[in-house]
Amino acid sequence: MKIKTVAQCTLDEVLKAWNKGFEGYFIEINMTAEMFLQRLVGEGLSPEHSIVVFDQEEPIAIVMNGFRTIDGKKTAWNGGTGISPAYRGKGVSRLLMEETLAIYQRENVELGTLEAIKENQVAIALYEKYGYVIANQLLFLSGEYEAKVTPTAALRMATIRPEQLAHLSFYRENVPWQCSWQSVKQGEARVFYKDNNEPLGYMLYKTLWNECGEVERILLYQMAVLEESNVELITQFLASITTDKVHLMTVNFLASNPATSYLLKHGLKVTTEQVQMTKQL
Structure with a gap:
């Protein structure tokens, strides 16, 4: 077997x-060339630091990696590890992990991160063998929601670009990779204040519109209430987008986030559970 970087491979390979690597997986992630390239760019993945394993001329496994500085630490994200079904259980995962961690060492990474489907105990055990620990429980939620409230003048809203979140003193930078502003540059961000300019919270999201020009779906990547006692203000936050019934979906929300409990209480259901794992390097 031999290893090449993604940069050294053809797009077809x-x-x-x-x-093939995600065939028969808990959630199949079959991608077209366009989808793959959009993900590569949108999530800041590095072709020079991502790898493909070959058996002769056959590509049989892959790891996609990205790097960012988060809370002052150089952080690596394993954005997908897949092994072709015929090669699972034959030592390929060890080869992938050892080469990936060697790349992290060469790049002076301080923290490695990844997510795994909660039910995928084989993968979780593998990552634990290489020093990863479970740091957070993550949830995808989905359901219909209607903000039955009239926006109040006591709540001031500022609409900003996602990248401007990083310059807010109260912004919490350490979130799952796909929920960071860097991965949601095509999204929208709103910050909420009391009428005396005291910050209350913020959200990062995308809206999908129907042919009638109405908001049909909201994808929530971040929803932060700075004081847990203000969690009911989430109704106001969402009402600032629409007061019509709309389909809400969260992406990798921390189970410990008060906003998660609020949304579950208001009718959303858990569709997927993941664990976020980290490794100090």
Whole structure:
């Protein structure tokens, strides 16, 4: 077997490694070339530091990696590890992990991160073997929601670009990779204040519109209430987008986030559970 970087492979080879690698997975992630390239750019993945394993000329496994500075630490994200079904349980995962961690060492990474489906105990055990620990429980929620409230003048809202969140003193930078402003640059951000300019919270999201020009779906990437006692203000936050019934979906919300409890209480259901794992390097 030999290892190449994604940058050294053809797009067809990378796609084959990815799509075969996630075949029969808990959630199949079959990608077209366009989808893969959008993800590569949108989530800041590095072709030079991501790898494909070959058996002769056949691409059989892949790991996608990205790097960012988060809370002052150089952080790596494993954005997907896949092994072709015929090669699972044959030592390929060890090869992938050892090469990936060697890349992290060369790049002076301080913290490694990844997510795994909660039910995927085989993968979780593998990561634990290489020093990763479970740091957070993550939830995808989905359901219909209607903000039955009239926006109040006592609540001031500022609409900003996602990248401006990083310059707010109260912004919490350490969130799952796909929920960071860097991964949601095409989204929208809103910050909420009391009428005396005291910050109350913020959200990062995307809206999908129907052919009638109405908000049909809201994808929530971050929803932060700075004081847990203000959690009911989430109704006001969401009403600032629409007061019509709308489909809400959260992406990798921390189970410990008060906003998660609020949304579950107001009718959303858990669709997928993941664990966030980290490794100090």
